[in-house]
Ligand SMILES: O=C(CO)[C@@H](O)[C@H](O)[C@H](O)[C@H](O)COP(=O)(O)O
């Protein structure tokens with residue numbers, strides 16, 4: 001039988017952080033330093049972020065759909081972005097049609113199995129995308145082949161493409177109508193900045209569209 005008191009005592013934090021205390025303190029101080037420096041550099045891109053917000057607002061106000069895609073951590077980011085806009089970020093308002101293309105495991109595995117993983121997003125863009133819709137591709141490298149193919153398909157079909165990448169030159173940034181390149185090439189930091197960028201965008205988009213709804217609809 002497990003003794004609850006012993007269990008709690010064994011997992012209680014020690015005052016000096018235990019054997020990893022110094023390592024963790026160093027790691028957290030490093031994250032604070034790196035994030036602060038990158039955010040300061042990101043502030044110089046506020047005009048670009050405003051243009052991206054305009055792009056999202058215009059798409060949604062026109063009743064068009066936003067498709068979002070990414071791999072790995074960026075797949076989670078794509079889902080998170082869609083969840084904020086279909087659900088809500090801070091305000092009660094209409095739901096917005098934002099669809100993450102990495103969520104349907106049957107579609108993703110069937111297309112990957114039958115056509116190749118590089119087709120998993122392009123085929124969904126062809127299935128769901130219409131001229132005037134917006135494709136958002138999120139990638140730390142800007143070089144994932146399946147996202148490049150999705151962007152090419154989107155451009156061919158008259159969708160607008162927004163790339164959210166790291167700092168370095170990439171095929172996705174070059175293919176996109178507009179690109180946000182967060183100012184670092186460190187993969188983890190790129191992903192952390194992407195989350196901040198998408199939250200800031202959700203806040204702006206929601207605030208702008210909610211005002212219009214209050215004034216009689218988008
Ligand atoms: O979250 C991480 C690394 O932090 C990984 O899962 C990472 O997202 C994957 O390696 C992706 O396949 C990387 O793709 P991309 O960001 O270069 O498009």
Ligand SMILES: [Zn+2]
Nearest residue numbers: 073187188191
């Ligand atoms: Zn990650």
